[in-house]
Amino acid sequence: MLKATNLELRFGGFRVVDRVSFTIRAAKTYALIGPNGSGKTSLFNAITGVYKPQGGKIFFRGKDITSYAPHRVYREGIVRTFQYPKVFYKMTIIDNLIFAARNQVGDNPVSAVFQRGKVKEQERNLKKKALDVLDKIGLTKYAESYPSELSGGQLKLLELGRALMTDPKLLMLDEPAAGINPILATQLFKILRRIRDEENLTIFLIEHRLEIVREFVDWVYVMRSGKIVLEGSPNEVLYDKNFLEIYTGG
Amino acid sequence: MISIEFILDTLVLTVLFAIVTLSLNLKYGYTGLLDFGKAAFFATGAYVSGLMTTNGYPPILGILTAIVIAALMGLLISIPAIRVRSDYLAIITLVFSETIRIILKNESWIAGGVLGIRGIPPLIDPRTTPYQMYLLTHLLIALMLYMVFFTVSWLLTNSPFGRILKAIREDEIASAMYGKNNTLVKAFVFSFSCAMAASAGSLYAHYVGFVSPDLFVLAITLQVWIMSIIGGPSTISGSFIGALTVLTIARGTRIIKDYLNLPIDPNNTMFILTGILLIITIMFRPTGLVKEGKIKVV
Numbered sequence: 401m402l403k404a405t406n407l408e409l410r411f412g413g414f415r416v417v418d419r420v421s422f423t424i425r426a427a428k429t430y431a432l433i434g435p436n437g438s439g440k441t442s443l444f445n446a447i448t449g450v451y452k453p454q455g456g457k458i459f460f461r462g463k464d465i466t467s468y469a470p471h472r473v474y475r476e477g478i479v480r481t482f483q484y485p486k487v488f489y490k491m492t493i494i495d496n497l498i499f500a501a502r503n504q505v506g507d508n509p510v511s512a513v514f515q516r517g518k519v520k521e522q523e524r525n526l527k528k529k530a531l532d533v534l535d536k537i538g539l540t541k542y543a544e545s546y547p548s549e550l551s552g553g554q555l556k557l558l559e560l561g562r563a564l565m566t567d568p569k570l571l572m573l574d575e576p577a578a579g580i581n582p583i584l585a586t587q588l589f590k591i592l593r594r595i596r597d598e599e600n601l602t603i604f605l606i607e608h609r610l611e612i613v614r615e616f617v618d619w620v621y622v623m624r625s626g627k628i629v630l631e632g633s634p635n636e637v638l639y640d641k642n643f644l645e646i647y648t649g650g
Numbered sequence: 651m652i653s654i655e656f657i658l659d660t661l662v663l664t665v666l667f668a669i670v671t672l673s674l675n676l677k678y679g680y681t682g683l684l685d686f687g688k689a690a691f692f693a694t695g696a697y698v699s700g701l702m703t704t705n706g707y708p709p710i711l712g713i714l715t716a717i718v719i720a721a722l723m724g725l726l727i728s729i730p731a732i733r734v735r736s737d738y739l740a741i742i743t744l745v746f747s748e749t750i751r752i753i754l755k756n757e758s759w760i761a762g763g764v765l766g767i768r769g770i771p772p773l774i775d776p777r778t779t780p781y782q783m784y785l786l787t788h789l790l791i792a793l794m795l796y797m798v799f800f801t802v803s804w805l806l807t808n809s810p811f812g813r814i815l816k817a818i819r820e821d822e823i824a825s826a827m828y829g830k831n832n833t834l835v836k837a838f839v840f841s842f843s844c845a846m847a848a849s850a851g852s853l854y855a856h857y858v859g860f861v862s863p864d865l866f867v868l869a870i871t872l873q874v875w876i877m878s879i880i881g882g883p884s885t886i887s888g889s890f891i892g893a894l895t896v897l898t899i900a901r902g903t904r905i906i907k908d909y910l911n912l913p914i915d916p917n918n919t920m921f922i923l924t925g926i927l928l929i930i931t932i933m934f935r936p937t938g939l940v941k942e943g944k945i946k947v948v
Contacts, residue, residue, distance in 0.1 A: 450823060474829035486824035488817050490884075495945055499813045500828045506810030506947065507830065509838055513805045523810075523947040544944075566828065 401426045401461060401602055402447070402478075402570055408455035409439075409446045416442040418626035419456065424570065429596065429603040431613050431634075434623035435647060440606045441483060443623070444574055448480050449473045460570070477569030481562075483578055483606075485555040487547045493558060494543045497530040498523070500565040530565065536595055537561045553580035556588060564595065573605040577612060589616050610638060622646060652905055658785035660901045662857060664893045665792040666850045671877040672799055672889035673846035679883030679942075680807055681839050682819030684736050687727075687743030688874045690750045691844040693866035694720045695851025697754065700767035700861050709773055709856055716852040717845045724844025725837055732836040747871065755863035766862025770855050788857050795853065796890075799846050804886050808946045815839065816884075816945075876924060880931050882938025891939050899923045 402424035409417035416439045424430055432440050446453045449470040458466045460476050468476070479500075488496050504526070506512045506519035534540045537557040539550075547555060556576055563571055576592065577585035593616060596603060607613045610620065614634045622630035622637060624646050630637055637643055670692055677683045695716040702712035731742045754761055761767050773791060776784050806812060814835050817825035822832055855861050873896060881892020900920050907916040914922075931938065 448827060450827075470823070470826035471829045471831050474827060480827060482824070486821045486827075488813075488820045488824070490820060490942065491813065491816055492944055495813060498810070499817060502829065504810040507814060509806055509811045509835075509842075512809035512811040513802055516805065519809055520948050527948070562828070 402604070403459045404447070404456060405459075406456035407443070407446060407453050407458065409442055409451055409453045415626050417446055417453070420623075420626070420628050421456075422621055422628060422631075424602065424604055426602050427600050428618045429616060430605070431610070431617040431620045432604065432606045432623060433608065433610055433613075433620060436608075438623040439626040440623055441574055442626075444480060444572055444606065447473070448478060448572065474566070477567075478572065479563045479566045479568040479570075480572035481556075481559040481574055481576065483574045485547075485552075485559045487555060487558055487562070489547050492544050492546060493539060493550075494527065494530050494534070496547065496558060497533055497562055497565050498526045500562045501526050501529065502566055533561045533564050536564070537591060553584040553588065556580060557591070560588075560592065564599075569602065571601050571603045573603065575606050575608065577607065582612070585612055589613070592616070610634065614638065655781060655785060656901070656905075658782065658789055660897055662785065662789045662792055664890070664897045665789065665796050666854050666857075667874065667877060667893040667897060668890040669792075669796050669799055669850035670847045670874050671881065671893050672796075672803055672886065673843040673850075674874055674878045675881075675883055675885065675889050676803055676807070676815075676846075677839055677843045679878065679885065679888075680812070680815040680819065681836065682736065683732075683836065683839065684740035685743045685843075686740050686868070686871055686875075687747035688847055689866040689868065689870040690743075690747035691720050691724065691847035692851035692854070692870065693750060693754070693861075693863075694723060694844075695848030695853075696855035696861040696865070697761055697767070697851075698848070699852040699855045700770045701761055703771050703856070704767055704769060709771065712856075713849060713852040716848045720848030721841045721845040724841040727844075728837045728840035732833060732840070744868070744871075747866075748868070751863050751866050754866075762862075764863065766860055766865075767855075768860045770859050770861065772859060773853075773856050788853070792850075792853055792857075795849060799849075800886060800889075807886065810947065811835075812945050876928055878938075880927060880938060882940035882942065884942035885938065885940040888938050888940035895927070895939070896924060899927065 405421045407417055407420045408415065420443060434440055445451045447458055449468050452467045457464060460478060463476065465473060465476055505515060505522055512519060531543065534543055537560060539554060539557060539561065542550065547558060550558060560576065577588055617634055620632060620634050620637045621628050629646060630640060630642060670688060674685060674688055677685050698716035698719050699712035702715055703709050727746055731739050734742065755764055757763065774784060774787050807815065814825060814830045817830065818832050818835060826832055877892035877896045880895050882888030903916045903919040903923065912919060
């Protein structure tokens with residue numbers, strides 16, 4: 401589904417992503433793990449168009465999407481969340497969700513003024529959809545509240561919900577459980593698993609702690625110093641003799 | 651005694667400034683684009699109208715041309731401007747505004763240089779109508795224009811498009827990641843807001859009858875900023891309230907001098923009062939008099 405070959409991202413002379421190649425197949429869940437500063441988030445940024453890679457190619461469903469701007473990457477069906485939730489604090493939770501939906505008539509300023517009927521009709525449908533998503537992530541009662549009333553874990557859920565609003569073909573999650581306590585993290589993955597199985601999602605996620613996602617993912621890529629140095633099923637990786645060394649940076 | 655003419659005159663200016671403030675609210679309050687060049691577009695409107703009508707074209711054509719030219723200018727300046735971060739955008743717009751003013755001042759072949767343009771015809775003939783009617787007509791025309799922009803702005807901000815504006819203000823990367831073309835949206839806001847400011851400038855030129863470069867100094871831009879901040883930048887109705895508050899102070903201090911024997915110049919009283927009000931607003935009600943509301947699409 402997603403295929404990267406020799407992807408390279410440099411900041412100055414420093415290779416943050418160093419000729420990385422990997423493949424994501426449909427309806428599977430992949431984890432990208434590795435120590436701090438190994439280039440995980442940068443790899444995500446290179447895929448989603450936040451940074452332009454200096455080398456290599458990215459193919460999504462057979463199409464070359466290398467160097468696409470973020471909004472074009474979105475159009476192809478890739479959506480991502482952020483390590484530090486980038487939610488819109490001055491908009492209600494439900495507005496945050498509706499914002500993300502695809503093909504909105506009212507995104508066009510001319511239609512927003514002159515095709516009010518159409519905009520309203522679509523808005524009602526999107527509202528239903530947003531309430532559905534809120535139900536899935538368990539934030540229904542916060543629909544009309546502002547994100548500042550949510551806890552850190554709930555903000556992560558909101559980001560997830562916002563991503564789900566886009567009917568993603570590929571869902572990329574940057575540390576969905578970072579900074580929240582282990583119990584809530586387990587809960588979050590429970591919710592994520594249910595949604596994934598219901599909607600047959602393809603997920604690519606970044607996580608520090610392999611033990612948390614061990615049960616959840618099908619395949620693990622391990623990054624270190626900008627390179628993918630190890631890959632395999634979670635158990636293979638976990639019992640690989642080099643794994644500990646990679647992680648402790650020995 | 652305060653005359654009815656004085657009140658009408660204040661109201662005309664209030665409505666004209668409300669239009670400019672509304673254009674700033676859309677740009678800064680909703681979209682987060684710092685614009686310190688408002689005076690330039692106000693001036694563009696005034697000058698285009700002035701040049702057209704003194705060369706024999708009807709006022710309505712002058713206003714329309716002013717709107718179109720300002721919209722194109724807004725689009726043009728948006729090309730370099732929207733790629734830079736907010737504070738640099740402020741610098742670019744400020745420089746642009748001052749450049750326009752200085753060129754108009756020094757190149758007298760364009761529009762009379764320092765002398766400006768005189769004899770811009772008013773929208774109705776003042777020789778055949780009583781002065782009060784003349785003021786009232788200008789007030790109504792200005793109000794109509796304001797209502798149009800008010801409605802359009804309300805519809806724009808209370809729509810999915812309005813969500814994009816706020817999203818750009820809060821987090822451009824997140825907005826782009828959710829498929830919004832920030833560059834196009836910002837270009838639209840630039841151009842629409844400049845057209846709005848120019849239309850106010852246009853009416854101003856017809857109302858006052860003459861324009862000169864000194865009418866478009868930075869102080870005008872800053873006054874609009876104060877109106878926006880006091881009224882509530884992320885609101886539509888705040889534009890009128892902000893303009894009314896600031897102009898009431900500006901005009902009121904001129905009347906007060908007849909009743910109170912203050913040891914200071916009435917102009918300075920105005921600066922002091924406006925400054926105090928601005929400080930109080932920022933300290934105790936940073937959102938402005940009108941608070942930012944929820945987006946109402948349905």
